Amino acid sequence: MTSLVPGEVRVDRLRRRMITVQIIGAGVILALAMAPYVFEPSITSQWIKLFYLITLATAWNLLAGFAGMVSVGQQAYIGLGAYGVFVFNDLGLDPYSSALVASLAIGAIAFALSFVAFRLRGGYFAIGTWVIAEAARQIVIRFDSLGAGRGRGISDYTADPVMRNLFTYWLALGIVVATLIGTLFLLRSRLGVALQSVRDNEVAARALGVDVSRAKRIVFVLAAVMAALAGAVICLQQIGVQSPSQIFSVSFSAFMVFMVLIGGIGTLEGPIIGAIVYYVMDLYFSQMGLWYLVVLGVLAIAITLFLPQGIWGALRSRFDITLFPVGHRVVATSRPAGAAPAGPGEPRPNRTTDATAASATTEG
Amino acid sequence: MVIVNALVQGVLLGGLFAMAALGLSIAFGILRVVNLAHGEIMTVGAYLAAVALSSLGVDVWVSLLLVVPLLGVVGYWVQRLLLQRALTLGELAPLLVTFGIAIIIPNALIELFTTNKQAIPTGSLAVRSIRVADGVSIGVLPLLTMVIAVLLIAGTQQFLARTRSGRYMRAAADDSDTLRLMGVDHRRVYASAMGLAFAIAALAGVFFGMRQGGVTPFDGQLMVLFAFEAVIIGGLGSLWGTLAGGIVLGVAQTLAGVVSPELPLLVGNLVFLAVLVLRPTGIVRSKVVA
Incomplete structure (x- = not known):
């Protein structure tokens, strides 16, 4: 390595913290998986909502927070995911496998749609995704077998309501766990470094040779698959779709925007916190009717303008904490790379969750 | 004749779409803000006219004299107080602010006025039409809409090209820093553009x-x-392009309506997506004006 910085430089990928996260994470997952044996089904079935909210928020955050694509059309994939359950269920699969197969099919659809959506940039990309969502709804309601404009129920389903709840709970848990683990490893990978550099400065990322549109396309498809899985869970939980305009509602995008903004955009922890905040708010304020959405809109604007890093961002800048290590620290050492930083003065830990140029090159 | 009639109606409908698109085009051209709440601002305008009629008995045409300047002032202050700050925070912030507004308005309107349609009667104008040929007649209201849309586009073009404020707006779009060096408050220029x-x-x-x-x-x-x-x-950056785009969309919708009354919206969206794939720069060669 040529010396970009005076002295030897070591890039710390926070491996030790990653191991801690893995151990604690495994414990939490195990506890959540066993939860239905401890708590009443009425309690755990409420958590399903929290799980799919976290999935949705994480997906939207990947899009907007890391790849810089503000989509207000993720409801397209939520709706298609829900309707995909019907399609594959009618073909003879059980509802849970249908959910998984449907999400893969929707990933393929999203890949094709990315070539349309990527014609647009910035704000026009946002409305473009909205148009795609509207078109998806309008196409779905042309099929009588899918209930046309009325919505429909799942015809072939587990009869026992307790088992049904249990399976849906595990599926939702599995999806949220897969989403979070997938996102964590994605962001620690080479692609993740590329994404974080795109987030921080797209032009500079391009100049360094990052294939920006490839990175964006991968994220676009992944986010669609996550939204589709969340949509399938919504469908399974409600044993069907109440109405196409509900499952394809732009309000889903409003919720995602709200969760990600309040938690902290561009961090992995933020959307989880945002989803919990939203979930709790929803429990207490949803009887306010639509004024509730008005409040969410006002809060979203206020956070955007006055607390742009969200709750997690504010906490992190005050206490220097990270739950999920996705960043890099460039640590200057007096001894060769790998040795412990020693001596006062020369260790100069630049706290960086941003992928800096130095860390991007060491990655390669 | 049915097809010809649909074509004529589609072209006239395009006038309405162009009028709707003009404001969006101005906001993007000058401020680089894509106003996701643009449609909601239109709804608010219509609601104000409807309420002025139902509670004060003001005629629609008279209420326009009030509603249009009022929302112009609202736009000025939304830009000054909310969007100006958002513009300094990066690309995402203005989008998220306008999306917030787009969520607030319809839900507040439902709570205030229910989901029922608020009538905006235009008396005999709504039904009056000019018969051109057998099976083809032109409604007076759509024709009037088209004429006003054309006048608005021409007026905006002239305003941007010839007046001092218009020059400032174009300058602010190109390079607001230099405009500031010239002693012009770019925030007021931006706010005026948003008001417009x-x-x-x-x-x-x-x-x-x-x-x-x-x-x-x-x-x-x-x-x-x-x-x-x-x-x-129509093609980004072209004001006359919005008219062409509006007409294409209008014709696509009315022609689809001939086939089935459920199709217009879907076909309109599909035509849009097709244009995006086949001709992403739009159908009018864009001569950047604003």
Whole structure:
């Protein structure tokens, strides 16, 4: 390595913290998986909502927070995911496998749609995704077998309501766990470094040779698959779709925007916190009717303008904490790379969750 | 004849879409802000006209004199107080602020006015029409809408090209820092441009309401998509392009309506997506004006 910085430089990928996260994470997952044996089904079935909210928020955050694509059309994939359950269920699969197969099919659809959506940039990309969502709804309601404009129920389903709840709970848990683990490893990978550099400065990322549109396309498809899985869970939980305009509602995008903004955009922890905040708010304020959405809109604007890093961002800048290590620290050492930083003065830990140029090159 | 009639009606409908698209085009051209709440501003304009009529008994045409300047002022202050700050925070912030507004307005309208349609009657104008040939007749209201849309586009073009404020707006779009060095407060220029966009949106909203016979809280979502599609089909940055885009969209919708009454919206969206794939720069070669 040529010396970009005076002295030897070591890039710390926070491996030790990653191991801690893995151990604690495994414990939490195990506890959540066993939860239905401890708590009443009425309690755990409420958590399903929290799980799919976290999935949705994480997906939207990947899009907007890391790849810089503000989509207000993720409801397209939520709706298609829900309707995909019907399609594959009618073909003879059980509802849970249908959910998984449907999400893969929707990933393929999203890949094709990315070539349309990527014609647009910035704000026009946002409305473009909205148009795609509207078109998806309008196409779905042309099929009588899918209930046309009325919505429909799942015809072939587990009869026992307790088992049904249990399976849906595990599926939702599995999806949220897969989403979070997938996102964590994605962001620690080479692609993740590329994404974080795109987030921080797209032009500079391009100049360094990052294939920006490839990175964006991968994220676009992944986010669609996550939204589709969340949509399938919504469908399974409600044993069907109440109405196409509900499952394809732009309000889903409003919720995602709200969760990600309040938690902290561009961090992995933020959307989880945002989803919990939203979930709790929803429990207490949803009887306010639509004024509730008005409040969410006002809060979203206020956070955007006055607390742009969200709750997690504010906490992190005050206490220097990270739950999920996705960043890099460039640590200057007096001894060769790998040795412990020693001596006062020369260790100069630049706290960086941003992928800096130095860390991007060491990655390669 | 049915086809010819559909074509004629589609072209006239395009006038309405162009009027809706003009405000969006101005806001993007000058401020680089894509106003996701554009349709909702139109809805608010229509609601104000409807309420002025139902509670004060003010005629629609008279209420326009009030509603359009009022929303212009609102647009000025929305830009000064909210969007100006958002613009300094990066690309995402203005989008998220306007999306917030787009969520607030329809839900507040539903709570305040229910989901029922608020009537905007235009008396005999709504039904009066000029018969051109057998089976082809031109409604007076759509024709009037088209004429006003053309006048607005021409007026905006001239305003941007020839007046001092218009020059400032173009300068602010190109390089607001240099404009500031020249001693012009770019924030006021931006705010005036947003005021103009809001005022035109309100006008378009009232015309949309007149055409539909009223306004519901859900119209904003439809209209922002129509306006946006007209802008993209026409080609970004071209004011006359919005008219061409509006007409393409209008014709696509009315022709689809001949086949089945359920199809217009879907076909309109599909035509838009097709243009995006096949001709992403729009159908009018864009000569950047604003």
